Amino acid sequence: MGRPPKFSTMQLQQAALELVDKHGLAGLSMRSLASALGTGAMTLYNHVPDRDGLDLLVIDAVLAQVRWPTTCHNDWRDQVEAIAVAGWQAVRAHPHVLQALASSGLSGHALLIAFRAVSAFVMGFAQAELAGPLATEAGEHAQDVIARMRMLAKDQYPRLTEMAKVANLKKVDLEFRAGLRALLIGLALSKS
């Protein structure tokens, strides 16, 4: 009866991520993961409901590697920037995962709108980076917009606020920052 599981979920995650890093998302299948673990395909159904569960496994593995900032900036915008940078760096380390993230991952978790916005940017930037280098000097003179979102995040989105215990990031990628600014300018459509 009560048998101990042959594999831990972490083992599956590690093997799946390895597979995706090596062969792309298309290289991850029930059968390929199973044989990478030296077992049969059906064994995986003890850890995962279906094929899509494999994607979520990979996404979780990547998110688990994110070094979320842990200390607070005075300016909340610095905090959000640090979060975005951290998320982007984690995704960047596993380019093939992008596809899974974009197609279903984060939205399936019913994540917060604000976090979704940030991650949407992260995706967009990473995709742009694959196609060609960004015009890094675009946003140098960007100015402020009103930041009412700060309250909004604190009141309605505790999870985002919790994530926003921001670290004093030393080694941020300058190109990413410049790209972020360029995107913000491009998106800044507010009326006056």
Added chain:
Amino acid sequence: MGRPPKFSTMQLQQAALELVDKHGLAGLSMRSLASALGTGAMTLYNHVPDRDGLDLLVIDAVLAQVRWPTTCHNDWRDQVEAIAVAGWQAVRAHPHVLQALASSGLSGHALLIAFRAVSAFVMGFAQAELAGPLATEAGEHAQDVIARMRMLAKDQYPRLTEMAKVANLKKVDLEFRAGLRALLIGLALSKS
């Protein structure tokens, strides 16, 4: 020898889009599209190099339906907003296509950074909309950021500029506008 093609590309596009609208992207396969057209799978290879070509077909079909704005606003930000609205409305009409758009479509075309940014937002908003209604009152007091991107678009990105012959949009979706503003606030991280 010289035989006339049995199907026009437009016929394929229409049938493929219909399939995706009805059964989701997963419902589109070489075989399913072929049998929807009453032919064999291999016939499709005369119009399309491989399976991914089917996705591009669908994406093109959606983009073809976009009623791009045709007249100019004085404020370039109004123009870009009109573009974003038009793109979003087209995508909205075919929710299942989102997956294809997000995973490869637009980035594969090496599109402009700015347009990618806008479409990334469109994706993010559409995904957020599927998960739940947006906090529409979030961005009411948004203010300006510097808009150097205007020049940038004119000098370096003629295709975007060409698309930015903006129409005087009458029926824009208010929720979308509000969501756009909320996202902009959330993303507005510029330093001061």
Added chain:
DNA sequence: ACCTGAACACCGTTCAAGT
């Protein structure tokens, strides 16, 4: 030039059986 069916090497998942 364009179409086509058979065949190949895959795929996810159901099922029934094993410990």
Added chain:
DNA sequence: ACCTGAACACCGTTCAAGT
């Protein structure tokens, strides 16, 4: 409880043949 192989209904694509 957890594992497993066989079987089923798919899939994209190569190939060789048809008009």
